Amino acid sequence: MDTANLTAFLAVAATGSFSRAAEQLHLTQPAISKRIASLEHQLDCKLFDRIGRHISLTESGLALRPRALEIIDSLEDTRRALSNLSSVIQGRVSMATSHHIGLHRLPPVLREFTRSYPQVTMDIQFLDSEVAYEKVLHGDIELAVITLAPNIEPPILAERIWDDPLDFVVAPDHPLARVTSLTLDRLAEYPAVFPGPNTFTRRIVSEEFSRIGVEPQISMSTNYMETIKMMVSIGLAWSVLPRSMLDSQVQTLALPATHLERQLGVIWHSGRTLSNAGHAFIRLLKHNAQMVGLPPLTPTTTLKS
Known part of the structure; x- marks a missing residue:
């Protein structure tokens, strides 16, 4: 699973907006949409309901969110631990x-x-x-x-x-x-x-x-x-x-x-x-x-x- 897709998912979930998530991650809105679509395809489920301009997490999205946070936090912690092996x-x-x-x-x-x-x-x-x-x-x-x-x-x-x-x-x-x-x-x-x-x-x-x-x-x-x-x-x-x-x-x-x-x-x-x-x-x-x-x-x- 691509962590960039998970990061995009978490940004949209936090902001409630594809455009604000794009600004937060310094990406274009189409790039965010593509990452979410790729993640939904990988997981074979819909993660967001889009009604007009309102975006909300589906049941699958709600289930994924804490797990995605755990995965990203674990990777960041691993990155820091490995970096700390150097005294730089x-x-x-x-x-x-x-x-x-x-x-x-x-x-x-x-x-x-x-x-x-x-x-x-x-x-x-x-x-x-x-x-x-x-x-x-x-x-x-x-x-x-x-x-x-x-x-x-x-x-x-x-x-x-x-x-x-x-x-x-x-x-x-x-x-x-x-x-x-x-x-x-x-x-x-x-x-x-x-x-x-x-x-x-x-x-x-x-x-x-x-x-x-x-x-x-x-x-x-x-x-x-x-x-x-x-x-x-x-x-x-x-x-x-x-x-x-x-x-x-x-x-x-x-x-x-x-x-x-x-x-x-x-x-x-x-x-x-x-x-x-x-x-x-x-x-x-x-x-x-x-x-x-x-x-x-x-x-x-x-x-x-």
């Missing part, structure tokens, strides 16, 4: 990172990596940490540099790279900016802007309020830290931001009994053979963390999801 660091690294980490943490690492390994192609997707986690879990990408989930479990492996302290912040002219002795229950009386409800950061902050039985007054939510900072800076609400983002646009609130911190790190799938380039990238991440004075990193850790 080359090829392609598919990775994801959050917008915040991509803007504030990764640039020096990426700069050094591309200079050190010019034969490696970086395929980077900017995604929410939770989406990136799922992509690693399902084998869509090799690794992700994200906000680590409070709990991670096999088959995901995680390595802490950076500690990321979080501070409560308001606009300098916000009423709370003048309060010298502040508590979480007093803070909860004012409108807040939080990361989205499914984010790891939201979970960390919400658990701190749940610990004392208080519900914060969340008036808005967004997954982009830069947007949260903007809304705080114009006085719309208070929020929690990474300490690395703080400047004169916002004012830190002192809550002596409260300490919030998230862990930023890299994750990968234990059942997937990391490429030499993937190993090299993780080593560079760890080296970068040690160079900026963080405590020694824990060994590769298997945590809960």
